[in-house]
Amino acid sequence: MEQDQFITLLNKYLQGQLSVEENRQFQYLLQSDPKNQVLFDFLRIKPSHKEQVDNSELVFQSILNKIESSETTTLSMNSLDENSFREQNHLFPIKKPWYQNYRSIAAVLLPLFLILSLWIYNSQTQTRFTEQYSSKKGEKKIINLSDGTTVWLNGDSKLFLEQSFGKAERRVKLEGEGFFTVAHDRSHPFIVEFRNSEVKVLGTRFNIRAYPDEDKTETSLVEGSIELKADRQVKSLMLKPGDKIALFPTKVGPVIQTDPKPKIQVQHSTLIISEGEQAPSETLWMYNKLSFNADPMSLIVSKLSKWYNVSIQIENPALEQFTFSGNLEGYSLDQVLALLKQANPSIEIKRQNESIILQ
Secondary structure (H helix, E strand, C coil), rough: HHHHHHHHHHHHHHHHCCHHHHHHHHHHHHHHHHHHHHHHHHHHHHCCCCCHHHEEEEEEEEHHHHHHHHHHHHHHHCCHHHHHHHHHCCCCCCCCCCHHHHHHHHHHHHHHHHHHHHHHHHHHHCCCEEEEEEECCCCCCEEEECCCCEEEEECEEEEEEECCCCCCCCEEEEEEEEEEECCCCCCCCEEECCCCEEEEEEEEEEEEECCCCCCCCEEEECCCEEEEECCCCCCEEEECCEEEEEEECCCCCCCCCCCCCCCCEEEEEECCCCCCCCCCHHHHHHHEEEEEEEEEHHHHHHHHHHCCEEEEEEECCHHHHHEEEEEEEEECCHHHHHHHHHHHHCCEEEEECCCCEEC
């Protein structure tokens, strides 16, 4: 039965255990049935254990049974002989077409399913990630994990360790920016989840930037090799040293028909290491250097806000077209703003309370 197959594959997806062929089948089942999409979207927001998927599916199946039961009753009424129905219409009120009842019942019951599923999730005493490390805006933090891996966290970032870290695999979740020097362990792959994507490695050095408030995520490989799997991508992307991949997730509604095209734009580029430079620009933040590489104003503001722990707002939409490049070390916020003003004289900088307004 396709529904049972989907639940099995969904469990393996949440645990990161899908093979290439299983992932292809999972994508087909996901996009061929709106019910599967509803369940997947909910559980993807709050990943849960296999037991939770099963419980949620029981609730969902109960709802579908009620809907199908209503369909059967209504269809049975509509199947009565027309003359007999007219003779007895004072006893049997005329029913609406079955598909109208289906819509009405689904509109009421589907929200109930989501509420019940959320309750099931929140009632679980165990969570996937039990350990958390975080850095504040303007702060950098070095974390040494139990397996020998070292993680540098940039400002305003969080790192979560899965409860079963180190057993079958070493799985973590990143919100923000982090540089990983992963201890080699072939029998325990190191997996980093971020923004509905993940990278899988054995031992390597790489940087991930995946802030929730930024439009794209960036994965930059310095040494070794990693396998990057983007959300709903059937094929994984293999990176070699010097590779950089930027992902631009697009927001789409529930899938109602098969669409083989990925919902993610992938941008390949190469890390540029200048002569005499010890590290690519994507990792200069580790050495207290603020780096910009043809960054748009929205990304410039995001970097400055996290670096200097200050609120910066853009009020002039025309500034979004402005880009800036440079590696800055030891600059104060005022000095950086002066550089931006020098590069684009049209920028008006105002201070309002504890915020900075760019006009």
